[in-house]
Amino acid sequence: MAQKKAPKGRKTPAKKRSTGKRSRNKTQHRSWLRRAFRFSFRYLLLPILIVTAITLFILDGVVRAKFSGTKWTLPTHVYSRTLDIYAGLEINRENIIWELEQLGYRRVSTPSRPGQYAASSRSIELHTRPFVFLDGDKSSQRARINFSGDEISALSDARGKALPLLRLEPIKIGGIYPERAEDRILVRLEDLPPYLADAIVAVEDRNFYQHHGISLKAISRAMWVNLRKGGFAQGGSTITQQLVKNFYLTQERTLIRKAREAVMAILLELHYSKAEILEAYINEIYLGQSGKRSINGFGIASEYYFRQPLNELDVHQVSLLVALAKGASYYNPRKNPKRATARRNVVLKLLNDQDIIDEVATKQAAAKGLDVTETPGLTTNKYPDYLDLVKRQLREDYDDDDLAQEGLRIFTYFDPQAQREVESSLSNRLARIETQRTLEKNTLEAASLVVRVGSGEVLALAGGRERRFAGFNRALDARRMIGSTIKPAVYLAALEHPEQFTLGSLIEDGPISVTARKDELWTPRNFDRTSHGPVTLYTALGNSYNQATARLGLEVGVPEVADVVRRLGYEGYMAEVPALLLGGIAMTPYEVAGIYHTIAAEGFYTPLRAINAVYSADNEPLTRYPFKVEQRFSPTSMHLLHYALQVVMREGTGRSAYAQLPDSLVLGGKTGTSNDQRDSWFSGFSGNYLTVVWMGRDDNGPTPITGGSGALQAWSEIMSGLDNQSIPFARPEGVTYAWHDPATGLGSEKHCNGSRYVPFATGSEPVEYASCQRNFESDVVDWVRRWLKLN
């Protein structure tokens, strides 16, 4: 605004002049100030205020948005099966202890808290942890397990009363992680062990409950200490500021970042309670590094360092974790135990100084070791091949983002004890075969899986000989020629026609040729290059005669055999050509297991499954994968096939299994060897386990091993480590046993020479009888046996 100027040369009285000048000066000064103020306000302060307001608004939004919603992307954690313990279970004391150690149970003299056990030579006393199981919550329980050899002889509670069952929680076997690989187990304040919250406050921010996000006192003290020491010696950040730094900001050290941290800390305190902030801090703080994964929060750190749940930690362990907050790498207790111990003891002293623990407890805790496990409690996916199967089955229902971020809990059927057997047997046997056959080391590869018969639960899976290596998963992806593995399907197709074929029917094992493509002849031959003449069906399958099988398959019809293979569970493409009858088809071990499971389960098809259920991070059930079943074959034809597969094991190509397995165990199975011995297979089952083993070379080259000399040996070793039950070979309705003469295929009598007791579909048993040469020898032996038993 323009000022009115005084006219030039005009005289005024001095006083008036003086007063007027002062007044004018004053006015000018005021107007300058006003102008300056206006200018500052308009061009400096106002923009600053506006920028500050906008910044505050934005920061407030950031603070609230992240803190109120899902705070963290949580990895999916994958668990094994739960272990049901009961009297009669075949498991030895060492295996139960191994299981308890995997779960992080601590061995003590008298278990007084959940997660503890005591072991003597013939018993284990334990205090189980509470766990939310699929069929309901289970509180912790004290129990005693008594052993007799490799079997549980009795199970009782703390008062000695017999218990029907005891259940151990599942073992965490791996996880599915987000790209920014953070691992975390969320904990709530009410679930913390004693002292943890107090210790954090005492060590990190003793005025936590008084300040409003920043502590000027702490900052001044830190500045004073740093000035005196001439460098950075102490930080003045409150717990809230540390949370803001970790949760929202980067780790850079600039003044702007520091200012932003302070503002956000105040905003955080404005909106949220101290309890909420402390809980977030406990779940966010960086406490270590496991390979690519960072260990965030006290929950996962407890598993990582002690292999124990957080709420089971003692004060010396709690103090160590709190000590790590100052520098997880610098105080890493596995790498720098002395440094970590010193820092832990500083924490203990602080707790004592602030009357959180007394002098005696401080001394006792300081005298203890670090108690950190030798190996991290959370090795990254110890069982990558099994986890691969879990992921593939999960992807049918969940997308990758859900799997890596939603903190799902996946309960599987994985049996770590069965997996141990598979891994050690494959590695032992391959090494032995390579030595015996003078092969270069690591020439051969293998894959195997163990399935629970009846339920189709995949208990163990190895995709190669190298443990813990997430490479090519041969169990799921290696399609290899299955050779004679397919033969049971040929015989099953025949046995479904009892009016045409019985187990006692004779089939000619002689030269056979059929015209193949481009006028080539398909001329299958036996492994021993010998024709065996007319043989019974069970003899042909038992000894894996190719000529007899090819003849039988052609008689039944290739399409009919292919149909049986499909009904057994194979869903892939099949060329319906004669070569199919002798295994001219490539399958993965997983597919073969699917087929043999239907056989082992007496004709009931069940899709193989690795997952039991999926739970949310809040422990709500999301998806169950229940047992499904479909009867695809009659009990009659399955009983007959089981008989023939037992012949394989007792008299045929599988009989060397009994060198490693007890004679009393009833087993069924079949060898398989592809052309030029490129693939060695064995697929077989007891009453409760089906195991498939494949061996061969990755380059598909020939090997010196057959199904019997390769895969069967590993199969037998795996099975010898499992608590097998015999195949319950009960005669179903519709089956009649009759004596028959294997040489003629005709009926016979018990006392006739060479006669054999064989099952027939009722109505198909032989009506004509062979001439009988009485077997006096056997009569006398029977008589003598009876007589000796009676006396």
Place this chain on the structure above:
Amino acid sequence: MRTTPFSLRNVALLALLLILSACTPIYQGPSAPVILMPSPPATDPNTYPSPQPQPGPYPGAEDKPAPTVIEPIASRPQVAPSAVDSLLDSAWNAYRETRYDNAVAFAERAQRIDSRRPEVYLILGNCYLAKEQPTQARQMALKGIAFSSSGSATRHKLDSLLAKTNP
């Protein structure tokens, strides 16, 4: 010595055995006609893969053992009956309280211990029927029937479950 009479008896029996076995006629082969399967028809397999010798038994298979008696068992012993019974009781309780998922979970645990207990499939079948999944209920009933003995109470219940799920 206490064993002398026994040893003497064994020696005597052994001698008798040897004499008898020497007298046993040597088996001369079948006198009745042999039933042979017909030879395969010379079909036109256009898509046959190239012929390859197919391996059979492992080397040394000529060393064959004597046939083993493979006989069906008269009755199957139950596995860990008290553990399974306790789970089945829990399953029935959950079923009665219409907590079908829990009942299924209990029954499946029982199945893991003894997969051939027909009661397991009776519970599962009833749960699936209650959950309006008659196809699965029917299959469970069929599986239970395969493991149950005719005339048993469980068999009767399984038969009736099967009847309810008739398509």
